[in-house]
Amino acid sequence: MTQHVAVVIGAGGMGQAIARRIGPAAHVLVADHSQEILDAVAGQLADEGYQVTAQGVDVSSREAVAALAERAASLGPVLSVVHTAGLSPVQAPVPAILAVDLLGPALVLEEFGEVVAPGGAGIVIASMAGRFHPDLPREQAQQLATTPADRLLALPICDAAAFADSGAAYAFAKYANQLRVQAASTTWGARGARINSISPGVIATPMGHAELASEHGAGMKMMIDASNAKRSGTPADIAAATEFLLGPAASFISGTDLLVDGGAVAAVTTRAF
Numbered sequence: 035m036t037q038h039v040a041v042v043i044g045a046g047g048m049g050q051a052i053a054r055r056i057g058p059a060a061h062v063l064v065a066d067h068s069q070e071i072l073d074a075v076a077g078q079l080a081d082e083g084y085q086v087t088a089q090g091v092d093v094s095s096r097e098a099v100a101a102l103a104e105r106a107a108s109l110g111p112v113l114s115v116v117h118t119a120g121l122s123p124v125q126a127p128v129p130a131i132l133a134v135d136l137l138g139p140a141l142v143l144e145e146f147g148e149v150v151a152p153g154g155a156g157i158v159i160a161s162m163a164g165r166f167h168p169d170l171p172r173e174q175a176q177q178l179a180t181t182p183a184d185r186l187l188a189l190p191i192c193d194a195a196a197f198a199d200s201g202a203a204y205a206f207a208k209y210a211n212q213l214r215v216q217a218a219s220t221t222w223g224a225r226g227a228r229i230n231s232i233s234p235g236v237i238a239t240p241m242g243h244a245e246l247a248s249e250h251g252a253g254m255k256m257m258i259d260a261s262n263a264k265r266s267g268t269p270a271d272i273a274a275a276t277e278f279l280l281g282p283a284a285s286f287i288s289g290t291d292l293l294v295d296g297g298a299v300a301a302v303t304t305r306a307f
């Protein structure tokens with residue numbers, strides 16, 4: 035039997051947990067911008083018995099994402115694609131957030147939408163931050179959802195100067211991820227594949243720790259305390275949701291966003307604190 039390929043883009047906290055969860059029995063293609071992280075993670079997974087191929091990628095580069103998709107297809111049928119690569123507001127200025135968190139997923143949806151195998155499925159990791167972004171007027175939302183990736187950052191609503199700070203750009207990008215996954219659901223469906231997004235709450239990864247240590251940390255801790263779970267999420271919480279959405283139990287689920295936040299958005303929305 036041909037071994038299927040599971041692509042994990044972004045080898046940080048969530049990417050590693052997801053690779054471990056969906057990797058057994060697959061050929062895992064793991065990718066990241068940081069060669070140091072990539073080498074360490076690929077080496078560790080190989081030591082643990084996973085079949086791993088590693089490839090560097092900058093998700094904001096069409097060429098690099100296309101090369102990654104081509105590599106994936108060369109390894110076998112691409113049944114799982116999970117996009118976790120991202121930058122948080124404390125890590126980068128507005129233009130980098132837009133390039134990595136907005137353009138990056140758009141490129142991945144387009145390029146992997148060309149190689150995903152029938153019966154395959156994909157996940158884009160968005161964020162609960164996107165749930166706090168106000169809905170855009172219908173015409174703008176449509177533009178954001180469907181403008182080809184190469185022209186996306188040229189839209190007036192994506193102009194870096196329009197964002198007050200990195201946090202505003204991040205929330206916008208993550209809101210856009212959900213819209214683009216909705217739009218990609220139909221194109222992926224034409225290949226017999228599904229695509230969904232997951233919006234995590236605060237998750238204990240290097241990125242989550244950096245956010246908690248920032249000036250926004252106190253507000254985030256209050257939100258966690260007021261939530262149903264009263265704890266940060268673990269990368270394993272996100273890996274479990276990913277496995278579900280990629281698997282046969284989710285065969286009727288496509289183009290949607292699953293909020294995995296321990297009830298934090300519910301607490302904020304209902305003003306529980």
Ligand SMILES: NC(=O)c1ccc[n+]([C@@H]2O[C@H](COP(=O)([O-])OP(=O)(O)OC[C@H]3O[C@@H](n4cnc5c(N)ncnc54)[C@H](O)[C@@H]3O)[C@@H](O)[C@H]2O)c1
Nearest residue numbers: 044045046047048067092093119120161236237239241242
């Ligand atoms: N951790 C949280 O609290 C949290 C909450 C909500 C959403 N998210 C989202 O979850 C996803 C995964 O985050 P994480 O917590 O695993 O973070 P992480 O920092 O542990 O991992 C992110 C990885 O993305 C890689 N990366 C950054 N820029 C890249 C680029 N241009 N090309 C390729 N790789 C690149 C980094 O090198 C890193 O390994 C991100 O999209 C993030 O925005 C995280």
